[in-house]
Amino acid sequence: MQIQIHISSCVSARIFVFTLAILGASFFASGVAQAASLADGLKNYKSFVVEHIGVALSGAKELQQAVKAKNAKAAQTAWIKSRKGWEAVEPITGEFFSELDEAIDAWPDSKKGYHAIEAALFAGKLGGIFAPVDELVANLAKFSNELGKPDFQFEPQGLMNGLTKLAYEVGENKSKGGESPYAGTSLIDMQENVEGIEALYQMVFEDPLKEKDAKLAGEIHEKIEAVEKLVKVKSLKALNQPALHKGGEELAVLLQSAALKLDLNKPAVGEK
């Protein structure tokens, strides 16, 4: 049978339509048909990641140019663009590229990574960020290269770990300003995180889970939508933090159950 997976409009404000050829009933059971299905899901998700890391890298390059041109406003816009690309793929950054994640998303660190640049850039200071911006571009380029290697593959357990970890983290208390407090874009970070969660779940795990436990698959789908609704607010101040905290944890709990249904190990929720 052929199943079309529609990634809802929130994913980069577009509809991704992927076709998965699922010829058997079981996703992770042995057999050529299931392996093809898994391969398609993973391939599609890899495309999603490549696209978003591409956005992160191109944004960083625009940031580099704007900083050289001493154009603070353009540099800030480029930083936000780059950051959005990065946040959408957070399910996999720490899990599959831990060393690059450490350099790119260091906190608190005034010397390197997005946040070192953010603190100075959004205070209108461009003078001291040439080196960290160059380093960010280099690290994102390296990330993109690693990702683009033909032999690089995402494996389901790592993806489930990253997915569950990000569901947990999205509920962390943002009342003090969140992940990007100086840019004031923590809410965008969270929205991109949730889009990343939705994309990964729907592209890779949802349909196979439906085969195993349709009720659980539906519950996860609904929970992601509920979390998505919570982060779609106008400002961080308007965010219902306790509800998000609860929703993120409940989603992570459901994903833990899903992993077992899919014959995966209980996902590790921490960093690798």
Next chain:
Amino acid sequence: MHRLRTPICKAAAAAAAFLAVFAAVSLSAEPIATKEGVLPAGTELNEDQLDQPTELFWSELAGGKRSYLLNLGDMLFSSPTILGGAARQAGISCGTCHQQGGGNTKLFVPGMSSRAGNFDTTGPFFNPKADNGVLDPVRPPSLRGAKYLAPYGHNGRFASLRDFVRNVIVNEFAGGEPSPQVLDALVDYIQEIAFLPNAKLTAGGRLSKEASAAAKRGEILFNKPFPRNAAMSCASCHVPSGAFVDHQIHDVGTGGWQKTPTLLNANLNAPYFHDARYDSYEQVVDYFDKHFDLRLSAKDRSDLVAYLNAIGEADKPTTRNTVQAELEELESFSSVFDVAIPARNSEIAVLAADALGIEWRDLGEKFPGRTDTTVSGGVKERLRARNTIRGVVLTLRRIAMAAADGDFGRAAEAYAAYQKEAAAAADVLKQAEPYSLFNPKIWEAHFKAVKQLADIAKEKSRSK
């Protein structure tokens, strides 16, 4: 918030080694630096301190143990879930203002505070309905000895502690109507908070041999009738044999009638007066000297200050936070499930799971992740600690989900899993402790870096 108690201080020897390093550390965890958060930029909650006010309970002092109600109340006191509005959103709890049952001498909320150490409980921020239209911040008082300090509120407007607590939750912090069992627990906890022992004071409120000669001269002055009103002395309101209070309100020229505050452990409670207007005993004595025309000499004033310092002391005012102390507190809190789950008490089981989850999450943040480049060592230990804690948090969420569904069989299973995971976590966390924010060197490096970023961010106005 994480509480520490003197009887638990098993890690004192290890802490002593840390103290030598920490003595040079004057850095504090940073105030909120962003305009994007719930709380105004510049808010100082004075959280994340390594040395925290010591908390003692009367039952423990009497050689007993903590009761179910005490554990529940203690846990709820540090949980934002019983409050509403901005407080709940911001993760503020009763314990934010009354740290470990004491006060919070550094608390500052722009627009709601006139100085560090006070806060307007009838301002518009936390509950617009409670706004009286006047910036009239008050000092969050220490709750030590609260059961002996009725009436309640700075102006003594509540005879009942229970009514006072309800008012704080519902009116001042926009929370929902607390259930009787929640109020029972909170009142029990507050009534259990004991004064900290002070070797300079005897049981009758007199100075002991430990006190200095100056303090003893001050004691005489404290009890001496005022020159212009022989019926009055300092001691006539601050009755030494009665916790240094008279349970009355008085107008002493500071703006309306105010309750006589206790002087026990008061060294830990500066700034002084209901609105936190004075930083020191010297200023307090000067004020009363003038207000009551006491005609004190400089030596008299100095002796009175020595006396106040002696009676206001605590043998062990602060306690170093450690993994062990945190785990013991969490164990006390989680024992609430032993009663709530068999009793099929959904309200308490869910509240407990929420509150404990937040406590464990906070504990997890003390183990810096890989992206925290201020820490170079122990990455394996830190990541294992974070991973373990997150697993525990999700098991607590399972308890909450099951209890909310009324499925107490499932809740009991999840609680059994929680107990195993929490027990197993102890070794993991202790192995990671040297590389965590429990280590003063790492604490300092981490918050120094946070401050550095904040400083960079505020050097120029934002160009957004």
